[in-house]
Amino acid sequence: LRAGVLATAFGHDFANLPLRQPATIPGGMLRLVDRVPLIDPTGGRFGTGFVRAVFDIHPNDWFLTCHFVDDMVMPGTLMYECCLHTLRILLMRLGWVGEAADVVCEPLPGVNSRLKCRGQVIASTRTVTYEVTVKELGYNPEAYCLADALMYADGKPIVEISNMSLRMSGLTREQLEVTWQRASEAPPATPASVLYDSASIMAYSNGKPSEAFGEPYRVFDHERKIARLPGPPFQFLDCITAVTGEPFVLKSGAACEAQYTVPPDAWYFEANRCENMPFAVLLEIALQPCGWLAAYCGSALTSPQDLSFRNLGGKGTLFRKVTPQTGRLTTRVTMTNVSNSAGMIIQHYEMTVRDRIGEVYTGTTYFGFFSHAALANQVGIREAKVPWPTEAEQARALTTVLPHTAPFPAPMLRMIDRISAFLPDGGEKGLGLVVGKIAVDPGFWFFQAHFYQDPVWPGSLGLESFLQLLKFVAWQRWGENPLKPWQTVSCNRPHSWVYRGQVLPTDREVSVVLEVTSADDATRQMTANGFLIVDGRVIYQMQDFTLE
Numbered sequence: 001l002r003a004g005v006l007a008t009a010f011g012h013d014f015a016n017l018p019l020r021q022p023a024t025i026p027g028g029m030l031r032l033v034d035r036v037p038l039i040d041p042t043g044g045r046f047g048t049g050f051v052r053a054v055f056d057i058h059p060n061d062w063f064l065t066c067h068f069v070d071d072m073v074m075p076g077t078l079m080y081e082c083c084l085h086t087l088r089i090l091l092m093r094l095g096w097v098g099e100a101a102d103v104v105c106e107p108l109p110g111v112n113s114r115l116k117c118r119g120q121v122i123a124s125t126r127t128v129t130y131e132v133t134v135k136e137l138g139y140n141p142e143a144y145c146l147a148d149a150l151m152y153a154d155g156k157p158i159v160e161i162s163n164m165s166l167r168m169s170g171l172t173r174e175q176l177e178v179t180w181q182r183a184s185e186a187p188p189a190t191p192a193s194v195l196y197d198s199a200s201i202m203a204y205s206n207g208k209p210s211e212a213f214g215e216p217y218r219v220f221d222h223e224r225k226i227a228r229l230p231g232p233p234f235q236f237l238d239c240i241t242a243v244t245g246e247p248f249v250l251k252s253g254a255a256c257e258a259q260y261t262v263p264p265d266a267w268y269f270e271a272n273r274c275e276n277m278p279f280a281v282l283l284e285i286a287l288q289p290c291g292w293l294a295a296y297c298g299s300a301l302t303s304p305q306d307l308s309f310r311n312l313g314g315k316g317t318l319f320r321k322v323t324p325q326t327g328r329l330t331t332r333v334t335m336t337n338v339s340n341s342a343g344m345i346i347q348h349y350e351m352t353v354r355d356r357i358g359e360v361y362t363g364t365t366y367f368g369f370f371s372h373a374a375l376a377n378q379v380g381i382r383e384a385k386v387p388w389p390t391e392a393e394q395a396r397a398l399t400t401v402l403p404h405t406a407p408f409p410a411p412m413l414r415m416i417d418r419i420s421a422f423l424p425d426g427g428e429k430g431l432g433l434v435v436g437k438i439a440v441d442p443g444f445w446f447f448q449a450h451f452y453q454d455p456v457w458p459g460s461l462g463l464e465s466f467l468q469l470l471k472f473v474a475w476q477r478w479g480e481n482p483l484k485p486w487q488t489v490s491c492n493r494p495h496s497w498v499y500r501g502q503v504l505p506t507d508r509e510v511s512v513v514l515e516v517t518s519a520d521d522a523t524r525q526m527t528a529n530g531f532l533i534v535d536g537r538v539i540y541q542m543q544d545f546t547l548e
Contacts, residue, residue, distance in 0.1 A: 021099060039093050399421065436512045
């Protein structure tokens with residue numbers, strides 16, 4: 001609901017609303033509702049709507065620790081806000097929806113309301129419950145509502161609000177009628193113009209580059225090798241619909257827009273054993289247009305040597321999960337900086353992935369073009385401080401095979417075979433330390449897909465190996481929850497990665513070390529840092545990756 005995915009929150013009737021980013025309830029520090037066990041649009045003593053919502057309280061919640069020193073208690077004004085959020089959920093369910101940029105929720109001028117507090121929410125409180133009953137709905141000319149509310153702390157009534165008012169400024173009855181009429185008509189979306197189609201994408205990834213970009217790249221059809229896009233089944237780019245900048249001109253400011261339609265039966269959903277798209281796939285959806293744009297700008301023509309294209313790092317934030325129902329994703333990438341020195345080209349990008357509602361994933365990243373000699377001489381992350389278990393810790397550590405059942409992935413996505421050390425109280429913060437390993441098999445499917453004529457372990461699947469360890473630690477700590485799939489990474493939590501090396505089919509073993517930096521047992525969220533090591537060389541570093 002907070003992400004604006006109204007169809008998932010409220011059902012099919014909301015699926016075709018012509019809204020880009022619906023107005024919804026606040027999040028972040030103003031996240032004051034966790035669950036809504038009951039919505040009755042015709043309930044309550046007036047028959048005009050009733051809603052019940054629940055919020056979990058934690059001793060370190062910000063509104064307790066700042067109000068007051070040595071006397072922590074939830075502010076009464078925030079209790080009023082909690083009930084307002086609950087009312088807004090009910091009104092959205094009744095159909096009062098509009099664009100976030102156009103709608104403002106505020107009190108109705110001239111209406112007297114009363115707030116009566118006869119109890120408190122303190123650090124020992126476990127849950128609070130809000131019950132809101134609608135008294136009056138109307139338009140004047142903008143949508144407005146009057147309601148009464150009760151708030152409970154661990155079942156005890158503590159707050160009563162009479163005549164709570166809310167006006168949705170910018171939202172009239174006429175606007176709502178137009179919105180729902182368009183939703184009922186549900187016209188098909190007009191497809192964007194395709195500049196480079198799927199055949200062109202395949203020509204670049206696995207065929208003749210000249211068929212993708214033209215005569216300047218004919219030399220790479222047979223005589224030379226060019227840096228490629230990943231091929232199927234690891235290609236997540238259908239077409240290019242917009243380009244900014246001249247072809248074969250390498251300079252900052254170039255940009256492109258790419259599309260990928262999520263197949264409801266895509267292999268990676270089954271492999272991930274839940275309805276959430278694996279983070280590795282989403283990251284590839286964001287990164288692969290960067291590789292296409294680098295080729296469009298003629299990067300390979302700047303050197304007489306054959307060059308390989310490697311991601312060097314980045315940072316990003318996920319805002320909304322991708323599921324089989326997501327449909328079309330649009331990625332826009334912009335080349336923000338280009339430098340050419342000592343035979344290496346470094347390119348920086350901004351990237352944004354959107355669905356029909358709004359932003360799904362945003363971030364920045366950078367790539368390098370390297371000669372084969374330069375790649376062969378990579379020494380990894382020299383300054384890495386890997387938190388390896390000590391001999392004493394290793395002696396008492398758990399060793400086991402990574403489970404083969406959910407929430408752990410099916411074989412095609414399985415990037416860790418065994419746990420060589422697990423310490424639930426290990427690491428600097430005593431929250432968990434785990435080491436996972438997998439032998440490198442030159443027959444792994446992804447070597448064939450990534451890349452044609454230049455096989456290398458995808459960096460995104462290296463991150464996936466790290467996230468599988470994070471699932472293992474969470475599974476050990478919290479057990480299984482068959483009703484809720486685990487999401488890696490968590491929404492609205494920035495993360496970053498650094499690559500300084502590669503895993504080739506000729507390497508022997510990959511080791512991944514993960515250290516838990518925070519764990520919230522109430523919300524079941526976990527954050528960790530770590531490293532990936534191949535045959536003793538530390539080549540990846542991961543920071544602030546999350547699970548919920």
